[in-house]
Amino acid sequence: MMIFNPDPSSVRQMPTLAPDWPGGFWWHWLLFTVIIIAFVLLLVMGYIWLERRAMGRMQARLGPNRAGPFGLLQPVADALKVMLKEDIVPVNADKIVHLLAPIIAFAPVLIIFAVVPFANGALLADLNIGIVFVVAISSISTLGVFMAGWGSSNKYSLLGAMRNVASVVSYEIPVVLSIAGVVLITGSLSMNQIVLAQEIPFILLQPLGFLIFFIGGCAEINRSPFDLLEADSEIVAGFHTEYSGMKFAMFYLVEYAEALVISALITTLFLGGWRGPILPPWLWFLVKVMVVFFVMVWTRTTLPRVRIDQLMALAWKFLFPLALLNLFITGIEILAWPTAIAWLIPVNIAVMVILVLLWSKLFKLGWGRVEV
């Protein structure tokens, strides 16, 4: 059952390493650094535009439509405005921590893209531990957020930062377990190998894993309905209440860059990465990333926010057991049928539906109160 690529053998024969650039590794490094920075910054602008426009449409209003055609230049105007703003540092703030926080939060997001393939072999470094690298680096952003909350000397900021640490620590576990299912099928930790192994996109082979990764990923980067760390109706603006000017812009950038990371990871791990017919690979990658992000915007406009104890309960009582079960079932399937993969699609989807329904009977959001 070939979903995307008519001839899988042709893909396997392609070189998995980057072509040898004139000048060797350093040219390769320079080129991809530029590509990654441009990609992240441009796509973040695209994301901001897409989110504001899509949200406007869903909320029966227009959204930004003054700057440029369809308001496309709105993010540029926003960036210019924010750079001209006064940079305010609270008197009681820990100045160094306050200054470092946005930088520490932003750097890891760029680093993650070093291992995300934009096309076959087109990545900065094809690490053989690619996905472990991603998991390790992505947690550093939390440190930046907590520094912001602590360094601002504002109670709302501190509350937001506390919530962020709690949610990241809890959601890391189901997320990593759902990645483990993918790694089991692939037999490799390299991101490029994971994409190459997806003759059938893993969303079909690992539907439950995809669900857990999507929910957990949204919770980790604090997208709605898990946006407790900057819940505007409760704790004003959360950890970045005291930030203004360019430092605020950095946090704004981090928020969308993290959404970009999660969409890129979902695309790579579950949606077949850059693979697809007719269109060039990088365009497929872009389209899939945008589709994933659109789903995030959709949920943001639709769902109310969960409470902190419900957030914890969802991680530990719902996602964690399901992720374990998913890993267990995947392991059995791989031991029993190492090759007959296409046949497992309906089985896995049925298993997902049954498990989720069963667990929903046991678990209601308001059912268990977990003290934080």
Add this chain to the structure above:
Amino acid sequence: MTLKTEPFVLNVGPQHPSTHGVFRMRATLDGEVVVDIEPIFGYLHRGIEKLAEERTYTGVIPLTDRLDYLSSMANNLGYCLAVEKLAGIPVPERAQYIRVIMAELQRIASHLIAVGAFLNDCGAFMTPIVYMIREREKILDLFDMVCGQRLTYNYMRPGGVSQEIPDEFLPALDKFLKQMPGWIDEYDQLLKENEILLARSKGVGTLSQELAISISASGPVLRGSGIKWDIRRADPYSIYERFEFDIPTGTVGDCYDRYRVRVEEMRQSLRILEQARQQIPGGEFRSKVPHLIRPPVGETYAHIEAPKGELGFYLVSDNSIAPYRCHVRAPSLLNVTALRDLMIGWKIADLILIFGSMDICMGEIDR
């Protein structure tokens, strides 16, 4: 070893995105849990009751607009009923019907904001409130038609209303009545049975019947606790005894019940509007009232079922052209006294949610 700890005092408001005006709560927290809370208000005090003593009876009406600015028509009605009772002014049939139509439209408009703001406090990012403001806009257009104002209407007068409704008003009202039930269904589809909303609001901030009665709560807050008490039925004023409508009540008195009661009340208001639209007679829109009203010496109290609860006006006359004393029984002020009992033991997120479900208007609390 035990670490030294101290209570975490969080100052919510008066400038906060969801305190619905300038309300302030000093919350003492243990982690995320609210241990103690002290509601503080008075930031919007304008001395309306004192100002009323300096004005003629008709001149007070614009002041009542500024009480609960989301339901100015209801405030007008309550005040005019009190003056009519004090001075014995008759009201023509047609004016009675126009008043009921305005009051019920105002109830829908106020509940739209209440429900939208409640869902917004719940964290549904802007979507519900934008939808509901879109519908409220249609009601404001209707009000704009009859009195040229969109927020502070100053429309009703002792003895009737200030001017005849224009010809295009009734067709526009018909159109609105046709569309509105579909819109209410749309809101219900949006969030009525959403798992997150249920988890957030069911069983949260339960107001027991005893507490509700002892703080003399009224309006949807009281009915959410399951007490069938509506001034329109309990002590009918104007012409409410002529209309058929039900009084929706909740069961346990949690945030979800208060939200559902408001949505159901919008449906009942539509029923009243349908009947009033069909029965509206011709005739005078205002009886002959002297320019300066001089009620005989005495005092009176008139109350109506305003969108937020029992709105009462207590007037004392010394036979001059201005009231000797004008006191407002503001439903929001009495409902807000339940806050401390409801909030202790819940989390910060619930604190905002419970506050949103009370539907409080600061203009009325501080006066």
